[in-house]
Amino acid sequence: MTDVAPDPAAHPPSSVKLMNLPNALTVLRLAVVPVFAVLLLQDGGVDDADRYWATLVFGLAIITDRYDGMIARRTGQVTEFGKLADPIADKALTGTALIGLSVLELLPWWVTLVILVREVGVTLLRFWVIRHGVIAASRGGKLKTVVQALAIGLYILPLTGLLATARWWVMAAAVLLTVLTGLDYVYRALTLRQTSARAMRAAAARRSAGPTGAGGTRTDTAA
Numbered sequence: 001m002t003d004v005a006p007d008p009a010a011h012p013p014s015s016v017k018l019m020n021l022p023n024a025l026t027v028l029r030l031a032v033v034p035v036f037a038v039l040l041l042q043d044g045g046v047d048d049a050d051r052y053w054a055t056l057v058f059g060l061a062i063i064t065d066r067y068d069g070m071i072a073r074r075t076g077q078v079t080e081f082g083k084l085a086d087p088i089a090d091k092a093l094t095g096t097a098l099i100g101l102s103v104l105e106l107l108p109w110w111v112t113l114v115i116l117v118r119e120v121g122v123t124l125l126r127f128w129v130i131r132h133g134v135i136a137a138s139r140g141g142k143l144k145t146v147v148q149a150l151a152i153g154l155y156i157l158p159l160t161g162l163l164a165t166a167r168w169w170v171m172a173a174a175v176l177l178t179v180l181t182g183l184d185y186v187y188r189a190l191t192l193r194q195t196s197a198r199a200m201r202a203a204a205a206r207r208s209a210g211p212t213g214a215g216g217t218r219t220d221t222a223a
Helices: 021-045 048-075 080-103 109-129 139-156 161-209
Strands: none
Touching: 021 048, 021 080, 048 080, 048 139, 080 109, 080 139, 109 161, 139 161
16 A cells, blocks of 8 residues: 555564653653643733743744654654654644634634544544554645644734734635545545455465465465
8 A cells, every 4th residue: 555654653662762852852842731821821812922932832842743753763763652642742732722722712713623623533543543554644744734833823923914814824724734634544544444454354364274375376475
């Protein structure tokens, strides 16, 4: 299957230390979530300085999200903890930002709900199919992540006038990409489960038939 890529995250080495740089970045991202929430919601979000600081913290946290997984894969430091904590940290940061913006009445609640339902649903799908394989991130998924982070960052900033109008269009694009890539992920996850189940049944049948096959001839594993 062309859209399923081999990934160390599917079978992390047991000898990898739990305390490593990628995991430290993930924990740091989790730790700054409450700090970000306080800065965003403090004084009802009317203090521009707090909003700028909240934007800075959000941006730095997004950067750690970009690099912790990449470092883990390139250096062979993937761990079970990282596999579990990384998506939790991502959703905690994004969810806190979206909910905070809706509480401040800067972002409609329906936008927050659509994005959160998609993000939580995809995270659950990842755990549902992880024993069957890892679905490689599509170009649409990567674009969604960038546009979504940009849109949230623009809403955190205390913008007015034309810039405030422009960020609405960026958020609209983020919502559209969120829905479309979510549907694509559901399709690919279901396809992976089905093909994996068939492959496992075929392998079990070959094992039960013996090394020469049921008819006494050599089984062709290249088929």
